[in-house]
Amino acid sequence: MIGDGVPRLEDERLLRGQGCFLDDLHLEDCLEAAFVRSPYAHARIVSIDASAALALPGVVAVLTGVDAAGELEPMVFDIAKLVPDAVREATDPQVRIHPLPALPADRVTFAGQAVAMVVARDRYVAEDARELVQVEYDPLAVVVDAEEALRPDAPRVEPSWDDNVAISFRHEQGAVAEAFDSALAVVEETFRLQRQHASPIETRGVAASVDEDGSLLVWSSTQTPYLLQSFLGRWLPQPPESIRVRAPDVGGSFGSKHNCYPEDLLVPWAALRLGRAVKWTEDRGENLAASTHGRDQVHRIALAADADGRILAVRDSVVMNAGACNLLGLVVPYNTFTHLLGPYAVDSFEFDIRVVLTNTGIVAPYRGAGRPEAVFAMERALDRLARALELDPAELRARNLIRPEQLPYRTGLVYRDGNEAVYDSGDYPELLRRARELVELERFAPLASERRRLGVGYACYTEGTGVGPFESACVRIERSGRVTVLTGASSQGQGHRTTLAQIAAVALGVPVQDVDVVGGDSAALAQGFGTIASRTLVVAGNAVAEAAAAVRAQMLELSPEEVPRAGLSATSVYRPGPVTWAAGVHAAVVAVDVPTGVVEVLRFVVAHDCGRVVNPAIADGQVIGGVMQGIAGALYEEIVYDEDGLLLTGSFMDYALPTAAEMPEFALAHVDVPSPLNALGVKGLGEGGAIGPPAAVANAVEDALSELGVVVRTCPLSPSRVRELIRTAKVNTVDSAL
Amino acid sequence: MVEVVVNGRPFAAEAEPRLLLSDFLRHRLGLTGTHVGCEHGICGACTVLLDGEPVRSCLMFAVQADGAEIRTVEGLAAEDGPLHPVQQAFHELHGMQCGFCTPGFLLSLTALFEQQPDANEDELLDALSGNLCRCTGYANIVAAARRAQQLLAERA
Numbered sequence: 011m012i013g014d015g016v017p018r019l020e021d022e023r024l025l026r027g028q029g030c031f032l033d034d035l036h037l038e039d040c041l042e043a044a045f046v047r048s049p050y051a052h053a054r055i056v057s058i059d060a061s062a063a064l065a066l067p068g069v070v071a072v073l074t075g076v077d078a079a080g081e082l083e084p085m086v087f088d089i090a091k092l093v094p095d096a097v098r099e100a101t102d103p104q105v106r107i108h109p110l111p112a113l114p115a116d117r118v119t120f121a122g123q124a125v126a127m128v129v130a131r132d133r134y135v136a137e138d139a140r141e142l143v144q145v146e147y148d149p150l151a152v153v154v155d156a157e158e159a160l161r162p163d164a165p166r167v168e169p170s171w172d173d174n175v176a177i178s179f180r181h182e183q184g185a186v187a188e189a190f191d192s193a194l195a196v197v198e199e200t201f202r203l204q205r206q207h208a209s210p211i212e213t214r215g216v217a218a219s220v221d222e223d224g225s226l227l228v229w230s231s232t233q234t235p236y237l238l239q240s241f242l243g244r245w246l247p248q249p250p251e252s253i254r255v256r257a258p259d260v261g262g263s264f265g266s267k268h269n270c271y272p273e274d275l276l277v278p279w280a281a282l283r284l285g286r287a288v289k290w291t292e293d294r295g296e297n298l299a300a301s302t303h304g305r306d307q308v309h310r311i312a313l314a315a316d317a318d319g320r321i322l323a324v325r326d327s328v329v330m331n332a333g334a335c336n337l338l339g340l341v342v343p344y345n346t347f348t349h350l351l352g353p354y355a356v357d358s359f360e361f362d363i364r365v366v367l368t369n370t371g372i373v374a375p376y377r378g379a380g381r382p383e384a385v386f387a388m389e390r391a392l393d394r395l396a397r398a399l400e401l402d403p404a405e406l407r408a409r410n411l412i413r414p415e416q417l418p419y420r421t422g423l424v425y426r427d428g429n430e431a432v433y434d435s436g437d438y439p440e441l442l443r444r445a446r447e448l449v450e451l452e453r454f455a456p457l458a459s460e461r462r463r464l465g466v467g468y469a470c471y472t473e474g475t476g477v478g479p480f481e482s483a484c485v486r487i488e489r490s491g492r493v494t495v496l497t498g499a500s501s502q503g504q505g506h507r508t509t510l511a512q513i514a515a516v517a518l519g520v521p522v523q524d525v526d527v528v529g530g531d532s533a534a535l536a537q538g539f540g541t542i543a544s545r546t547l548v549v550a551g552n553a554v555a556e557a558a559a560a561v562r563a564q565m566l567e568l569s570p571e572e573v574p575r576a577g578l579s580a581t582s583v584y585r586p587g588p589v590t591w592a593a594g595v596h597a598a599v600v601a602v603d604v605p606t607g608v609v610e611v612l613r614f615v616v617a618h619d620c621g622r623v624v625n626p627a628i629a630d631g632q633v634i635g636g637v638m639q640g641i642a643g644a645l646y647e648e649i650v651y652d653e654d655g656l657l658l659t660g661s662f663m664d665y666a667l668p669t670a671a672e673m674p675e676f677a678l679a680h681v682d683v684p685s686p687l688n689a690l691g692v693k694g695l696g697e698g699g700a701i702g703p704p705a706a707v708a709n710a711v712e713d714a715l716s717e718l719g720v721v722v723r724t725c726p727l728s729p730s731r732v733r734e735l736i737r738t739a740k741v742n743t744v745d746s747a748l
Numbered sequence: 749m750v751e752v753v754v755n756g757r758p759f760a761a762e763a764e765p766r767l768l769l770s771d772f773l774r775h776r777l778g779l780t781g782t783h784v785g786c787e788h789g790i791c792g793a794c795t796v797l798l799d800g801e802p803v804r805s806c807l808m809f810a811v812q813a814d815g816a817e818i819r820t821v822e823g824l825a826a827e828d829g830p831l832h833p834v835q836q837a838f839h840e841l842h843g844m845q846c847g848f849c850t851p852g853f854l855l856s857l858t859a860l861f862e863q864q865p866d867a868n869e870d871e872l873l874d875a876l877s878g879n880l881c882r883c884t885g886y887a888n889i890v891a892a893a894r895r896a897q898q899l900l901a902e903r904a
Contacts, residue, residue, distance in 0.1 A: 017839055024847030025835040027781015027821035031848060034780035134766070211785040211793055211882050212848040261783070261848025262882050294786040503846025503883045627842045631888060635845065638885030662790035662880070670876040670886040699885075 011516050012690075015627035019523070020507040029259040032215035032231040033291040040217070041070055043277060043290040044136035046126040046143045047300065048118035051154070051369040051655020052165065053147035055116055058126055063139040068131035071284060072143060073276070075115030075125065081247055082275060084109035090339035094428030101347075101424070103179035103340055108168050108367055110335045112245075112272040112279075118147075119167055119334040120369055121656050122299030127276050129288055152655040156331035156366040157308065167334060167367035176336040177343055177365035183422050184358030189323030193314035197394040202724040203386045203704060205306035205331070205649040206642075208376045209667060210502070212261025213297040214271065218278035219287035225252040228278045231260045233268045234540025236498050239532035241270040246279060253278075257530035263502035264639070265375040266301050268542045269337050295660050303649050304376020306331040307346065309387035313395050314358075319406045321395075323358035326350055326387060330365045333372040342373070344426040345380030345474075350388055351421065353438040353472050353593055354410045359422075369655040377639055377700040379543065381473060389469040389705035390722065393712060403709065404446050404468055411438040411470070427477055429588035435683045436593045436619050442470065444617040444679040445595040454599055454612055462601050464612075465716070467709025469596045469702035474589035475694025476548025476687075482535050483553035485514055485561045486579035493518060493525045495558075498538020499550035500530030504696060505628040506546060510554050512624055513690065517558030518565070537583065544592070544694030547624065552688050553584035590685040592693040594618035596637070596702030598674075600710040604718075607732030609645055609711055611674035614703070618678070621685040621693030629695055634676055636699020642668045643700075644707035644725050715739070750814045754779065755823025763810040769803075770794045772810035773820060781821040781851050785880070792879035795852035796820050802859040802878070821851035824858065833899035834858055834892075843892030845883030852879045857893055861900050872897075 023029055060072035086109045093103055113124060126143050130136035151165035158164055159174040167174055190196060217229040226248055232238050235255040243250025260267065273290055281288045292301070307330045314323040330343055343363045351359060396403040412419050412433065419433040451466055458464045484496040495514050499506060511525035518525075528534065539549075560580035565573050597615040602608070616633055623629045646666040650658040659665040684691030708722045711732065719739040724731075750763045754777060761776045768787075773779045773796065785791035787806045794805040797819040824832040831839065834857050844850045853876070860867055860875040867875065872893055881889060 015842075018842065021839045021844065021847070022831070024844065024850060025821075025831060025838060025854070026825060027779070027851055029847055030780070031783065033784070034774070036775075036778075134764070209882055210846070210848075211791055211880060212783070212846070213785070259848075260846065261785075262846045264882070294788065294791075503848075505845065631842050631845060631884060634885040634887045635883045636885075638887075639882070661788055662786050663788070667791075667880050667882065669878075669880060670890055671873045673886040673890065676885075676887055 011512055011522060012624050015625055016508055016512060016522055018505050018508045019511055020505065031212055031259045031261055032217065032229060035217050035229055035258060037217055037219050037287040037289065040287040040289050041129050041131065042133040042136050043280065043288055044128045044133060044140045045124040046128065046140050046145060048121055048123045048125055050118060050147050050149050051121045051152045052150040053118050054150060055114065055118065055125060056146040056148050059144040060126065063128060063142040066135065066139045066142060068135035069128065069139045071129045071280065073113065073127045073280060075111065075113040078113040079115045082112045082245060082279060084111040085245060085275065087270065087337060090337060092339060096424050096428040097426060101179040101181050103177060105177050105339055106171065107339065108176060108335045110272065110337065112275045120371055122371060124272055127280060129280050129284065152369045154368055154370055154651050154653060154655050156329045156368055159366045159368045160329065160364065167369060174367045175364050176332055176367050177340065178363065180362035181347065182360045184323065186323045186325060186358045186360040189358045190314045193322050194317045195315045195395060195398050196312060197391060197398055198312040199391055199394055200308060200310050200723060201387045201390050202308045203305045203383045204725055206304050206376060206647050207298055207649050207665060208264040208266035208304065210262030210264060210266065213292035213294060214267060214301055215291040216273050216277040217287065217289035218281035220281050220285055226278055226282060228253065228255045229258055230255060230274055231267055232257050233263045233502060233542055235500055235530050235532050236538035237540055238270055238274055242275065242278060245275055248282060255532040257500045260502040264377040265304065265379060267502065269302055269374055294662060298660050298665055299371060299657050302374035303333060303371045304373060305383055306373055307383040311387045311391045313391050315395055319399050319401050319409050321354060321356050321410050324351060324356050325360045328363040330363060331368050331370065331373060332365045333368060333370045335372050336365060337372055337374050340426055341375055342380040346384045348423050348425055348431050348474065349381045349472060350384040352385060352388055353412055353470050355412045370651055377636060378697045381471065381701045382640065382704055385469055385471045385701050386705045390708060393709045404442065407468060407470055408439060408442055411442060413439060425474055425589055427589065431474065432588060433472060433591045434687050435685055436591060437681055437683055438593060441593060441595040441617040441619060441681050444681055445597045445615050448615040448677045448679060449597050449599060451599060457601060461605060462603055463714040465600050465602065465710040465714025467598050467706045467713055469705035469709065471594055471701045473544065473592045473698050473701060475544040475592045476586050476590050477543050477545050478586050480539060480583050480585045481549035481553050482538050482581065482583045483550060483557045484535055484579060484581040485554065485557040487561065487573055489574050491574045493520060495525060495527045495554055496534045497527060497529045497550050497554065498535055499541045499546040502541065504546065504632065505625065509547060509624045509628060510550060513551050513554045514558040517555055518562050544696040547692045548590060548688055548694050549584050549586055551690055551692055553582045555690055556582035556584060587687060590621065590687040590693045592620050592695060592698055594698050594702060596706040598706040598710040600707060600714055602711055602714040602732065604736060607729035607736065609727050609732060611641055611707060613675045613677065614641065615677045617681055618698060619681050619683055620695035621682055622691035623680065623682055624692065630678055632695050633678060633699040636697060637703055638668065638673065640700040640703025641707060644704040644727060646726050648726050750810050752813055753817045755819055765809060765811055767810045768806055769808040769810045769813050770805035773805060779820050779822055783848050783851060785849065790880065792852040792856065793849050795855045795879065797855055797859055800859065800862065802856050821854055824854060833903060834896040837892040837896035837899055841888050841892040841895055843884065843888045849879060849881045853889060857896060861897060865900065865904065
């Protein structure tokens with residue numbers, strides 16, 4: 011049953027329109043909130059006059075930073091400050107956290123930041139009143155671009171800091187300078203992966219109600235209800251034990267619903283102050299402006315290679331735009347660092363990164379969380395190297411891949427959890443071989459013409475998955491004979507109700523249809539975490555397997571008739587060791603229409619290793635969904651600010667999500683090597699699909715336009731950008747020692 | 749007063765002139781299967797059938813629907829009956845993940861197949877391109893659409 015593509019157990023109610031998402035909740039006597047948001051990227055708040063808003067019938071309250079000042083401290087997450095000892099020893103990261111005020115009293119630092127909360131009879135009235143709140147701003151100097159923010163005279167996002175650098179660290183191993191001195195070929199280039207947005211089709215939302223006994227029930231469209239519960243316990247004037255957080259059905263997340271946001275704090279706070287239920291549903295404009303963004307890194311990368319194309323050394327210097335706050339500390343920049351070398355055997359490596367505050371929306375993990383950025387830089391640089399050496403790009407990769415017999419392979423790096431980063435299992439050459447086989451370029455050759463150029467591009471990656479700290483599960487036999495699985499990991503569409511049920515069903519020897527998986531309620535288990543970072547199958551899956559095995563052992567002591575009456579249950583808290591490494595090779599076949607600059611992805615190939623597969627239909631669905639987000643980043647999507655820090659892509663008319671019409675043909679191959687690090691043998695796969703496509707598509711576009719000497723340095727490869735590349739291309743002058 | 753027939757049942761309710769049809773269905777009639785993803789007519793999650801035509805219920809006022817016959821996702825299958833073939837196909841072929849955009853896709857396809865039972869590939873993609881999905885990458889949605897067409901043909 012593990013390995014079966016069981017149709018999902020969660021589908022039927024969703025198909026019948028019986029799901030319950032945040033805005034579907036109808037709490038008794040519920041008020042609705044709307045937020046007044048700053049039109050300026052950086053400004054002093056001179057005054058807020060809510061009198062006209064309060065005079066509007068139906069308005070109950072207008073809360074501002076002045077009200078919050080005594081009660082809600084500026085928010086800092088524990089995880090942001092976390093630097094494991096081994097990480098400190100290895101790279102000595104300098105970490106400064108810029109706290110995020112729930113409602114600022116004096117100053118806004120990005121456009122779209124909430125400055126006042128209107129609570130009214132319904133959302134229509136709340137939005138009317140929002141227009142009546144008079145906020146006087148005194149605009150301040152703005153910095154938008156991360157490299158400009160590094161200049162000594164740049165405006166400071168946080169005036170008490172001496173510069174805008176929030177995080178920096180560096181690492182060196184091997185003999186980098188010697189390798190560059192002795193190399194036959196050196197390429198050096200600057201690549202930027204642009205800012206993007208997760209854009210789940212359900213926006214965020216929060217609802218809160220206060221019970222007669224004063225306890226607080228908070229509903230949030232969060233990925234991590236347990237984390238939010240402990241966060242609210244820390245930041246609200248309310249005893250933690252009387253706060254319960256529930257996540258209803260959640261309509262996609264991709265990282266953007268992991269953070270604890272100001273609204274997560276403000277809606278319950280308003281409910282406590284007013285003694286009434288309050289609900290807030292984000293609109294799309296708010297989602298694009300004030301939910302977290304992703305990517306936005308510039309890499310100055312150099313490769314040194316010998317005559318055969320063997321990489322002798324890699325040097326990379328990164329500037330990451332964090333936006334106005336660095337909510338999650340080291341997570342993204344450290345992922346970039348530990349995934350840059352991917353599946354390649356490289357002894358000498360020098361890396362440094364500066365994470366810089368700017369007056370823009372907050373950058374935090376978005377599907378891939380630092381890895382697509384790293385892979386974009388490395389894989390683009392490899393294609394530049396292949397061109398310099400006149401080698402086939404796939405062949406160049408083949409020569410540098412870590413061979414199966416070299417595993418477990420010690421990278422020499424320390425992962426952000428403090429464990430040594432050791433590739434535990436996989437077969438990278440086989441992944442590449444399978445991908446090359448599936449490209450089938452010859453099939454597309456008849457489509458090529460002088461006008462319509464074909465290209466193929468590859469991208470290889472590794473991904474640390476199943477990161478800690480822990481996840482918990484409780485398996486219980488009900489009197490009805492059905493099995494309940496409680497998990498700390500709630501779902502936002504990943505199909506956990508099916509995969510975790512499959513795991514429990516196998517361990518217990520019961521049909522999968524008899525298992526009910528329940529997640530997303532902080533009151534269900536003593537401790538839990540949530541769904542982030544390609545980890546749920548590993549950490550929650552193994553917790554479920556352990557708890558179910560313990561129940562199975564109890565069952566074996568009883569007769570079948572006694573089992574339902576015995577109240578059997580077991581709880582397991584699974585604490586993983588080091589991450590287990592998934593990997594993949596992506597290949598894109600593209601057609602570029604030279605006169606218009608339109609890029610079409612004709613075929614997208616994925617060879618991937620996600621360990622033992624529990625449900626192939628769900629696994630492939632995760633991969634293809636991730637790939638399509640990656641292709642969207644390669645071709646369509648970009649969060650754009652103007653020089654004053656105003657968001658130019660504040661709606662779906664400007665931030666262009668692809669539709670079914672843009673979907674390429676897909677080909678998938680599994681080269682799954684079970685993980686030796688956990689009993690189930692599984693690896694995470696939620697993010698992998700999104701890691702490779704920007705690099706693979708960019709490589710393919712450059713390949714298609716190689717005769718024109720085009721060099722692709724950033725995405726999205728929109729028609730206008732491709733036309734600009736073609737117009738400005740000179741005959742290829744690779745910076746090479748050849 | 750707005751009078752509509754929704755999924756075969758007549759409803760009459762007060763509605764301010766500015767009340768969106770999506771909010772009317774969701775919050776006045778309690779039919780929360782119709783979802784709202786962007787409120788500016790791009791994502792298609794709020795798609796319902798108005799006198800048989802797919803419309804964005806976030807771009808219409810409830811008063812504009814006065815006298816109309818509306819179908820929502822709740823009306824595709826009988827409450828205790830089997831799934832509608834379009835729903836069945838999405839289940840069989842894993843055409844959904846979070847399920848938030850799904851009602852809009854189901855209704856867009858229902859309208860397509862009612863009007864053009866033998867829609868070709870281009871017409872199918874054209875009908876699907878009015879709805880955004882962020883989870884699936886569309887591959888299984890397109891496959892489910894083809895399967896639904898086949899199931900409907902078998903039933904006809």
